[in-house]
Amino acid sequence: MELFKYMKEYDFEQVVFCQDEKSGLKAIIAIHDTTLGPALGGTRMWTYDSEEEALEDALRLAKGMTYKNAAAGLNLGGGKTVIIGDPKKDKNEEMFRAFGRYIQGLNGRYITAEDVGTTVQDMDTIHEETDFVTGISPAFGSSGNPSPVTAYGVYRGMKAAAMEAYGSDSLEGKVIAVQGVGNVAYSLCKYLHEEGAQLIVTDINKEAVNRVVEEFGAKAVEPDDIYSVDCDIYAPCALGATINDETIPQLKAKVIAGSANNQLKENRHGDQIHEMGIVYAPDYVINAGGVINVADELNGYNEERAMKRVEGVYDTVARVFEISHRDNIPSYVAADRMAEERIEQRLQTKSTFLQNEHHILSRR
């Protein structure tokens, strides 16, 4: 990859490569944009096939966080870290301490949290070295595991999408196909079951499936069959890129609303489902509950305030549909537009301030 060319093309501010031989730390911190505030985004630990692949993932995820944080109305920019390694085998305390010192060195330009492969315990270790970390243990007065809160945001956003598709936001009696019933989707299924929805679920982990079958009366199907089941709402809560050329022709749902990041394989798939009249709640808007929750820690965590804000995912998703109608564009484009407008407005007010400052200085 021609890194500087890429950074220029997509307006990246900074990329930091971190290594610590003794602990085996190999990490890449990507800071995309800090117009709205310090870059906040989680740390992913994954067994990448190559350093190039890790770098690409860090860059893609960091840019995504700029949009997610902006659309969520947070005064935070976008960044993300990837640590190269197997989260099941390669973790050690010194690795996360060394990483914490790198974050401290950035002096607040980047704040981290959990992502795939990292846990509250890892955040606690990072916290030994820096305050620029969120998602740490409730014992430190913090918010802990963000997944149940992400689920609440997805539930609220799904209701907004149902309103758009059916003219009512009630999920009672709706048939909802949930792909992946891990941390987020388990809590999501609980909300949906309590509201009287009928659940069809799948997961490659049989234990995870059994839990929701037993607790919420869900019907289980094989992983490949989830796309074609008769349902009202498809909730992708496992992997990215599941809205693609193979799956779109199988979908019977009128709504797509789930927690997974990067649901559209390519932008053209967002155009395609829009043309088919499927109501799509854009991934980074509907799954912002986790980041809204961890961001609240920056003000001294208050669960009630955080949950109130996450409740607002309903309004944000509804606003995306409004922009989609206003500008006659697919919802994924509307979400980007909403985020970009907010960043642009902040740049304008910042530049007004700078212009005033320049004017005063030039009069001296």
Ligand SMILES: NC(=O)C1=CN([C@@H]2O[C@H](COP(=O)(O)OP(=O)(O)OC[C@H]3O[C@@H](n4cnc5c(N)ncnc54)[C@H](O)[C@@H]3O)[C@@H](O)[C@H]2O)C=CC1
């Ligand atoms: N945890 C959080 O707060 C947030 C999570 N997300 C996204 O939401 C999604 C779910 O996150 P978590 O629940 O935390 O992860 P998780 O790892 O707890 O759950 C994912 C589940 O999907 C299953 N799965 C994997 N491949 C599958 C396949 N081919 N078919 C069916 N099931 C499959 C896994 O076995 C697992 O049970 C991820 O895409 C994540 O990036 C986004 C924002 C915040």
Ligand SMILES: O=C(O)CCC(=O)C(=O)O
């Ligand atoms: O939810 C988190 O723990 C951190 C935010 C983040 O990285 C994300 O939302 O993908």
